[in-house]
Amino acid sequence: MSNLNQAMIEKYRSSFLNEVEANVEEGHWVKMCMQCGVCSGSCPLGPHWEHPPQELFMMIRANEREAVLKSDSMWMCTSCYNCIARCPRGLPITHIMHGLATYAKRLNLVPKKQPTAEFGQMFWDSLSKNGRVNELKIGVGLYFKDGFAQGVKNAMAGRELGMAMMKTQRMNAMEYFGGHKCKDTSGIQKMLKKAQEFEDQQITRFDGKEG
Amino acid sequence: MSEAIATNQTILVVGGGISGLTAALEAAECGKQVVLLEKSPSVGGRVGQLYKYFPKLCIPTCGLEIQYRRLKANRNIRLISMAEVTDIKGEEGNYNISVKVAPRYVNENCTACGECGDAVEAEFDDEHNFGLGKRKGAYLTSRMAYPQRYVLDPRIIGTDDAQKAKDACKYNAVDLEMQEQDMELNVGSVIWATGWKPYDAAKIQPYGYDRFDNVITNVEMERMMDPFGPTGGRIQRPSDGKEPKNIAFIQCAGSRDHNHLKHCSRICCMASLKQTTYVREQFGDEAKSTIYYIDIRAIDRIDDFYQKVKEDENVSFVKSKVANIVDNKDSGNLILNGVDTEGYNRYANEHDLVVLAIGMESNVPAGVFPEGTAINEHNFIDFDPANGGIFGAGCSSDALDVNRATQNATAAALRAIQVVNRVAGQEG
Amino acid sequence: MSENKTGAYICQGCGLGERLDTSQLVTIATRDGKANVAKEHEFLCSAEGVKMIQDDIDNEGVNKVVIAACSRRAKTDAFRFDDVAMSRANLREGVIWVRPDTDEARETTQEMADDYVRMACAEVKHMKLPESSGEQSLNRHLMVVGGGISGLTSAIEAAKAGYKVDLVEKSGELGGQVGKLYKSVPRKNGLQGYVDSEIGELIEAVNANDNITIHLNTTVAGTEGAPGRFKAELATESGSTSSIEIGAIVQATGFRRYDINQLDNLGGGKSPDVVDQMGFEELAKAANGGTIKRPSDGKEVSNVVFVQCAGQRSNEPGHLNYCSGHCCTTSIKQAMYVRDAGGDATVLFDDLRTPGATGEDFYRAGQEKGVAFSKGKCTSVDTSGDLKVNFKDLILDEDATANADMVVLATGMVPASGPNPYLQLELDEAKNQEGQEEKVVKLEAELAKAPDSILNLSYRQGTDVPHLKNGFTDSHFICFPYETRRTGIYTAGPVRRPMDTSQAIEDATGATMKAIQACENAAQGRAAHPRSGDLSFPSFRKEGCTQCKRCTVECPFGAIDEDEKGYPQYNEARCRRCGTCMGACPVRVISFENYSVETVGQQLKNVDIPDEFDEKPRILVLACENDAYPALDMAGMNREEISPWARIIPVRCLGSVNTIWITDALNSGYDGVMLMGCQKGDNYQCHFVKGSEMAHYRMSKIDDTLKTLNLEKERVQTYEVSIADIQRIPKLINDMDKMIVDEIGMSPFKF
Structure with a gap:
C-alpha cells in the first residue's frame, strides 16, 4: 500500500491540489474555496481540530501533502453539515472531509490510534463478516480498544445505561456470542469481494504496475 | 391623462x-424629451438616505440639490411620481409602456406648509428611516423631498384622519377622491434605473438580525447618523440606547454567497470603512471598530481611503467570515464566533453593536420586460443587443457605487439618444 | 420692452398673512422698492395667483417680477415666467419659519420681511434678461x-x-x-x-x-x-x-506601463522571465492558444506565479499609491491561459478585487479552471537560478517559496495625461515674486519631467x-x-x-x-453643469479694466484668456457662470446681466439700518446657493430659530463675492458680515472647484480694510459649511448676534 502513496507522490509531484481533485471524493471542490473561514468557525468540534477545514484546503493548495494526509483533522468531522449550510461557495465540505479521510486510509497514512478510523474499521469488520453490524460487539470492542484496564473503566462508567438498555430489552448480552446474521451472508460477502476487486484494480492503476 | 406627453422620440x-x-438630465440637457417615472412620492432614491459619501465624506444631498435644480430648470423633463411601469411592449424606437400611477391624495396646490401633517394623528413606520422611526399619515418624505409636495398614506383614506388632513388644508390641495390611474406611453427608448434594495438581513440566519436588537444593517447606521433621523444623529444600541464602544462590521452579509446573493455588491467594503469614520466622529478614541472581511475591495484610486482607515489604531481588521452570533442576554452584547483565517485563530469576540454590511439586491422586476430581454442570473440588465432600445442604468445594470452609477447612467443616456436620433432621422 | 416696469407680488398664504402685515409690505414695495405694481394675494402660487402675475406681464408691461412668498427653491413650477427678470423674497422659510410666533417677536419679524422685500426690489431693478452674446455656434x-x-x-x-x-x-x-x-x-x-x-x-x-x-x-x-x-x-x-x-x-x-525595472527586488529587469501583464499578453498572443514559451530559453512554461499589487498600493518611493482596479481580473484571465495550456498558475494576492456581478463570477470561473489563489505578500523573487518567489503565506502564517517558470508582476497603470497646467502657472507666479528661488528650482525640475x-x-x-x-x-x-x-x-x-x-x-x-x-x-449659449441652462454670461467694462489679470488667473475653469493688450477675453462656452471672476475683479468691471456687483450690492444697501441706539444690529450673510442656502431653507422647515438681525443673500458661489460688498456693508453700518461657502482644500466640495478657496483667501486680506475702518476683525467671518448643517448654520448666525451684543458692540458706522 505504501507503494501507492509513493506512486501518487510521483504522479502529482507539482500539485497536491490536482491529486486531491483526481482522487478524493468531491475533491474537485477544494479549488473553489474563497478563503472566508466560515466553515472553520462554524464547526462545533472546531476547537478540537488541529487544522480546520479551510486550513486543510489551504494546505492542499500549498502542497503540504504529508501534513494533510497524516492529519487526524478530517477524521474529526461528525457530519453536522453546519459548514455546508454556511459555505458561501457551496462546497460539500463534510463530504470532502470524509473523502480526504478515505483517501488517507487508502494510502495507509491514517494516524495510529485515530478513534474514528478505529471505529470505522470495527464497523467494517463486523459488517463484512455477518452482513450486518453487531452493535454489542462493536460497543465492547470500542470500550476495550485501549486495553483491558481502560475497558473496565469505560464499562463501569456506562453501566447504568447498559443496565437500563437490558431492562428495556434494547440490548441482549447473548448477542455477543454469535449474534444475528443477515439471511444470505455468503451473498453479501461475494458482493463485497467483488467490490474490493474493483477497488484494488483502481489502486493498482496507480501502483506503478499499470498506466 | 389623455394628453400626449410622449412620442417615439421620447426617452423614458x-x-x-x-x-x-x-440619465434624465443628461439626455434632457441635450435637448431630448424625457419622461421620468418614480415609484415613490419623491425622487432622490437611496442616496437621499445616506449620511455621507465615500471617499470624500461629503453630503449626498449636496449633489441631489444640484440635480433638483437642473430638474426644476429643465422643461424637457416631465416627472411623474408614484408611477410604476407594469408592462413594456414593442421594439426599439417604438415602445408602448403601461404605467400605473398611485393616488397621492394631494394635488399641485400643495405649498408644503405642513398643516395637514400637523392635523393628522396616525403614524406609520417611516420608509425613509427603514422603519426605525415613525412618520405621520400625511407627510413629506424628507426635508429634501422633490416634488416638494405632501402625500397621504393610503392607509388613512376613509378614516377621520383623512378628513382632518383635508380640513386643515387652506389651499384645496388635499383630494381624497384621487384614484389609481392607468397610463399608456409611447416612447422610443427606455432607460431602466430602478436601483437596489438592501438584502433582507433576516435571511442570514446565523447573524440573528431578526433575533438580536443590537444587530443592525449598514443602511440603518446611515439613518442613525442623520441629525434628524430616528436617533437624532447618534449611533446607539437599539436595545438600550447606550453608546456602543466596540462595534463590529461584518462584510459580505448576503453578498458573494450562494445562499444569498452570488455577486459582490462592491460598495459594502467602502461603506464600512466610511462608517468607521462615523464611529470616530462620534466617539473619538473611546470606541473601537472591527471589520470582519474576506477581501477589502477599495478599488482603484479610492484605495487611499482604505490606507487611511488602516492607520487608525482604533480600527482593526479580521480576515474572516463570521460563523455565527450569539447574544449575551444580560448585557445585550453579541458574541461573534469564527476563525481568523490569518493564522487560524479561533475567536469569540464580544461587541456591543454589530453592523451588517448588507448586500445590494437589484430591483429589476419580473414580468415587465419584453420576452428575450437579457436579464442575468443576478437580476441585472445586461448590455445586450437583444434588449433593443432598453438600457439598464446604475444599479439595474450591476452593483455599482454612486460614481460608477452616474457614469453608467450618463452612458445609458447616450445609448437612448442614439435610438431617438435614429427615429428622428427616419421620420425626418 | 426697453422700459422697466417692476411688479411686486406678496403672498399671504402659509401663515404669511397672519404673521406679517402684508399691506405694509405692499407699501414698502411701492415706496422703498419703487415697484410700479404691488399686489397682495392670499394664495399666490395658486393658478389664480399666478394668472394675476402673468396678466400683469402680458397686459401691464411688467418685465421685472418680485415674488415675496416662499424660498426660491419652492414652488418653482408655479413661479416660472418667461422673458422677465425675477427675484424672490424669501418670507416663509427665511422669515416666519425661523422666528417665534410671539407678540414680542412680531416687530423684528416684520422688519425682516420689510427688508427682504426692499432687497428683492433692489435686486430685480438691476437685473437684466440675459442676451445672446453672438458667440453661439452649433458644431456637431x-x-x-x-x-x-x-x-x-x-x-x-x-x-x-x-x-x-x-x-x-x-x-x-x-x-x-x-x-x-x-x-x-x-x-x-x-x-x-x-x-x-x-x-x-x-x-x-x-x-x-x-x-x-x-x-x-x-x-x-x-x-x-x-x-x-x-x-x-x-x-x-x-x-x-x-x-x-x-x-x-x-x-x-x-495609460502607460509602469516601468518594471523599478521593481528589481521582485526580479523586474533582472530576468527576462519576469514580465508585467502586458508582457505576458504578448507571449500569450504569440502562443495563440498553445503553451506559452518563456523569453529566456523558449522553454514551455508549466508553472506561472502572478504577483498582485506589484509596485502599487504602496507608499514606497517610486511605487504607485493607488490600486489599478483591473489587475486582479487580468491576472485571473492570464492564469486561465496557463491552465488551459495544461500548466499550473498561482495568484499571490492581498485582497482579491473582482467586484460586481461579472467580477465575482469571473473569479469563480478562474477557480473552476483550477487557478490557485494564495493570500500572500511577495517579499522577493530570486532570479539567480530557476525563478523562486519568496512570500509570506498570510493564511498559513508561514514563509513560503514557490518555484516558477515565469513570474508575472501585476503592475499599475500610469495615466497618459499631459502636463499639469497649474505647474507652469505656479512657476510663472513664483518667478515674479521675491524669495521664491527654491520653489522655482523645484517647479522647474518637476516641469522638466513633465510629459509632452x-x-x-x-x-x-x-x-x-x-x-x-x-x-x-x-x-x-x-x-x-x-x-x-x-x-x-x-x-x-x-x-x-x-x-x-x-x-x-x-x-x-x-x-x-x-x-x-x-x-x-x-x-x-447655455452653461454646462452645475448651472445647467444658465444663459447669463460675464462681460466687462473695458474702460475700467486695469489688465491686472486676476480674473484670467483665478477662473477655476481656465475660461478666460488675454488678448494682445492684456485685456480679458471671455469665452462664453467655456464659462460656468460661477462669478469667481466677478469676485476677483478689484475694479469691479465684471458682471453678468442678472448677477452683478450691483444686484448684490444694492440688496445689502437697501436694508434698513437702524440707529446705533436702537440696539438692533444687522448681520449680512452671503450664503452659497448650492449648500448654505438650501440648509437655511431646511432650517426653516425645521423651525430652527435664527437671529432677527440676519439678512441673507444667496450668491452663486462664495468665489463670486467681491470684497466691495464687505466694505460697503461695513460702511453702511452692518455690525457683522458672514460668508458661508462649501468645503475647500484637497477635499473640496465647492461646485466651482476653488470658489470657496478663493473667497477664504481674499477674506484673509480683509483685515487691512477693517483696520482702516477701525473695526474689530471678528466682524467679518468666513465659514465652510455643508448642506447638512441645518442646525449649525443658525447657530453660527446666532453666535455672531451674541458676540456683537455681548462682546464687541454695535458698529459705529450707522447713520
Whole structure:
C-alpha cells in the first residue's frame, strides 16, 4: 500500500491540489474555496481540530501533502453539515472531509490510534463478516480498544445505561456470542469481494504496475 | 391623462434615484424629451438616505440639490411620481409602456406648509428611516423631498384622519377622491434605473438580525447618523440606547454567497470603512471598530481611503467570515464566533453593536420586460443587443457605487439618444 | 420692452398673512422698492395667483417680477415666467419659519420681511434678461484623441448618435493597449471565462463609418477656441499639418506601463522571465492558444506565479499609491491561459478585487479552471537560478517559496495625461515674486519631467486638462464623474481614473454623451453643469479694466484668456457662470446681466439700518446657493430659530463675492458680515472647484480694510459649511448676534 502513496507522490509531484481533485471524493471542490473561514468557525468540534477545514484546503493548495494526509483533522468531522449550510461557495465540505479521510486510509497514512478510523474499521469488520453490524460487539470492542484496564473503566462508567438498555430489552448480552446474521451472508460477502476487486484494480492503476 | 406627453422620440427613464436623475438630465440637457417615472412620492432614491459619501465624506444631498435644480430648470423633463411601469411592449424606437400611477391624495396646490401633517394623528413606520422611526399619515418624505409636495398614506383614506388632513388644508390641495390611474406611453427608448434594495438581513440566519436588537444593517447606521433621523444623529444600541464602544462590521452579509446573493455588491467594503469614520466622529478614541472581511475591495484610486482607515489604531481588521452570533442576554452584547483565517485563530469576540454590511439586491422586476430581454442570473440588465432600445442604468445594470452609477447612467443616456436620433432621422 | 416696469407680488398664504402685515409690505414695495405694481394675494402660487402675475406681464408691461412668498427653491413650477427678470423674497422659510410666533417677536419679524422685500426690489431693478452674446455656434463634430478602446468607443458612439468625429491617434494603428491583448475579460457573464476581444470588430466599424475621419501618426499641435468653436491643428509624423473645427473634445489617451525595472527586488529587469501583464499578453498572443514559451530559453512554461499589487498600493518611493482596479481580473484571465495550456498558475494576492456581478463570477470561473489563489505578500523573487518567489503565506502564517517558470508582476497603470497646467502657472507666479528661488528650482525640475502636451491648448491657464491626483484627470465629484475643469473637454478611460476595459467602454460612452451635450449647449449659449441652462454670461467694462489679470488667473475653469493688450477675453462656452471672476475683479468691471456687483450690492444697501441706539444690529450673510442656502431653507422647515438681525443673500458661489460688498456693508453700518461657502482644500466640495478657496483667501486680506475702518476683525467671518448643517448654520448666525451684543458692540458706522 505504501507503494501507492509513493506512486501518487510521483504522479502529482507539482500539485497536491490536482491529486486531491483526481482522487478524493468531491475533491474537485477544494479549488473553489474563497478563503472566508466560515466553515472553520462554524464547526462545533472546531476547537478540537488541529487544522480546520479551510486550513486543510489551504494546505492542499500549498502542497503540504504529508501534513494533510497524516492529519487526524478530517477524521474529526461528525457530519453536522453546519459548514455546508454556511459555505458561501457551496462546497460539500463534510463530504470532502470524509473523502480526504478515505483517501488517507487508502494510502495507509491514517494516524495510529485515530478513534474514528478505529471505529470505522470495527464497523467494517463486523459488517463484512455477518452482513450486518453487531452493535454489542462493536460497543465492547470500542470500550476495550485501549486495553483491558481502560475497558473496565469505560464499562463501569456506562453501566447504568447498559443496565437500563437490558431492562428495556434494547440490548441482549447473548448477542455477543454469535449474534444475528443477515439471511444470505455468503451473498453479501461475494458482493463485497467483488467490490474490493474493483477497488484494488483502481489502486493498482496507480501502483506503478499499470498506466 | 389623455394628453400626449410622449412620442417615439421620447426617452423614458424609470426610477428617480441618482442614476435615473442623471440619465434624465443628461439626455434632457441635450435637448431630448424625457419622461421620468418614480415609484415613490419623491425622487432622490437611496442616496437621499445616506449620511455621507465615500471617499470624500461629503453630503449626498449636496449633489441631489444640484440635480433638483437642473430638474426644476429643465422643461424637457416631465416627472411623474408614484408611477410604476407594469408592462413594456414593442421594439426599439417604438415602445408602448403601461404605467400605473398611485393616488397621492394631494394635488399641485400643495405649498408644503405642513398643516395637514400637523392635523393628522396616525403614524406609520417611516420608509425613509427603514422603519426605525415613525412618520405621520400625511407627510413629506424628507426635508429634501422633490416634488416638494405632501402625500397621504393610503392607509388613512376613509378614516377621520383623512378628513382632518383635508380640513386643515387652506389651499384645496388635499383630494381624497384621487384614484389609481392607468397610463399608456409611447416612447422610443427606455432607460431602466430602478436601483437596489438592501438584502433582507433576516435571511442570514446565523447573524440573528431578526433575533438580536443590537444587530443592525449598514443602511440603518446611515439613518442613525442623520441629525434628524430616528436617533437624532447618534449611533446607539437599539436595545438600550447606550453608546456602543466596540462595534463590529461584518462584510459580505448576503453578498458573494450562494445562499444569498452570488455577486459582490462592491460598495459594502467602502461603506464600512466610511462608517468607521462615523464611529470616530462620534466617539473619538473611546470606541473601537472591527471589520470582519474576506477581501477589502477599495478599488482603484479610492484605495487611499482604505490606507487611511488602516492607520487608525482604533480600527482593526479580521480576515474572516463570521460563523455565527450569539447574544449575551444580560448585557445585550453579541458574541461573534469564527476563525481568523490569518493564522487560524479561533475567536469569540464580544461587541456591543454589530453592523451588517448588507448586500445590494437589484430591483429589476419580473414580468415587465419584453420576452428575450437579457436579464442575468443576478437580476441585472445586461448590455445586450437583444434588449433593443432598453438600457439598464446604475444599479439595474450591476452593483455599482454612486460614481460608477452616474457614469453608467450618463452612458445609458447616450445609448437612448442614439435610438431617438435614429427615429428622428427616419421620420425626418 | 426697453422700459422697466417692476411688479411686486406678496403672498399671504402659509401663515404669511397672519404673521406679517402684508399691506405694509405692499407699501414698502411701492415706496422703498419703487415697484410700479404691488399686489397682495392670499394664495399666490395658486393658478389664480399666478394668472394675476402673468396678466400683469402680458397686459401691464411688467418685465421685472418680485415674488415675496416662499424660498426660491419652492414652488418653482408655479413661479416660472418667461422673458422677465425675477427675484424672490424669501418670507416663509427665511422669515416666519425661523422666528417665534410671539407678540414680542412680531416687530423684528416684520422688519425682516420689510427688508427682504426692499432687497428683492433692489435686486430685480438691476437685473437684466440675459442676451445672446453672438458667440453661439452649433458644431456637431467631436475630436477624439487616442485610438485605444476608449477613443474607438467614443468615436463610434458619437457617430451612432449622428455626430461627426475626427479620431486622432499618435501611433500608426488603432487599438491601443487592448489591441495587444490575447483575450479579454468578458463584459458580462463572468462565468464564461475569457472571451475574444471585440477590438477587431470595433476598429472595423470605426474604419467603415462615414462619420469618422481617422488620423494616424498624428498629434494635436494646437487647440484654441471654446466648445462649439474649437479649432485644432493636427500634425502628422511626416510633418504635414491640417486644421479641423470641432464642437467638443474627448481625450482618451489611456495609460502607460509602469516601468518594471523599478521593481528589481521582485526580479523586474533582472530576468527576462519576469514580465508585467502586458508582457505576458504578448507571449500569450504569440502562443495563440498553445503553451506559452518563456523569453529566456523558449522553454514551455508549466508553472506561472502572478504577483498582485506589484509596485502599487504602496507608499514606497517610486511605487504607485493607488490600486489599478483591473489587475486582479487580468491576472485571473492570464492564469486561465496557463491552465488551459495544461500548466499550473498561482495568484499571490492581498485582497482579491473582482467586484460586481461579472467580477465575482469571473473569479469563480478562474477557480473552476483550477487557478490557485494564495493570500500572500511577495517579499522577493530570486532570479539567480530557476525563478523562486519568496512570500509570506498570510493564511498559513508561514514563509513560503514557490518555484516558477515565469513570474508575472501585476503592475499599475500610469495615466497618459499631459502636463499639469497649474505647474507652469505656479512657476510663472513664483518667478515674479521675491524669495521664491527654491520653489522655482523645484517647479522647474518637476516641469522638466513633465510629459509632452497632448492638446496644446492655447488657454491662459495652460496646455492641458488639470490633474486631480497622481496624474489622473478625474473629476473630484462623486455624483458628477464628468465634471471637468475645461468645459467641453472630457477625459475618458484610464487617463481619467484607473479602470478595466469594461469600465473604459462605459466611461468613453459617458464622456461622449457629455461632449455631445457641450456642442448642444454651446449652440444655445447655455452653461454646462452645475448651472445647467444658465444663459447669463460675464462681460466687462473695458474702460475700467486695469489688465491686472486676476480674473484670467483665478477662473477655476481656465475660461478666460488675454488678448494682445492684456485685456480679458471671455469665452462664453467655456464659462460656468460661477462669478469667481466677478469676485476677483478689484475694479469691479465684471458682471453678468442678472448677477452683478450691483444686484448684490444694492440688496445689502437697501436694508434698513437702524440707529446705533436702537440696539438692533444687522448681520449680512452671503450664503452659497448650492449648500448654505438650501440648509437655511431646511432650517426653516425645521423651525430652527435664527437671529432677527440676519439678512441673507444667496450668491452663486462664495468665489463670486467681491470684497466691495464687505466694505460697503461695513460702511453702511452692518455690525457683522458672514460668508458661508462649501468645503475647500484637497477635499473640496465647492461646485466651482476653488470658489470657496478663493473667497477664504481674499477674506484673509480683509483685515487691512477693517483696520482702516477701525473695526474689530471678528466682524467679518468666513465659514465652510455643508448642506447638512441645518442646525449649525443658525447657530453660527446666532453666535455672531451674541458676540456683537455681548462682546464687541454695535458698529459705529450707522447713520
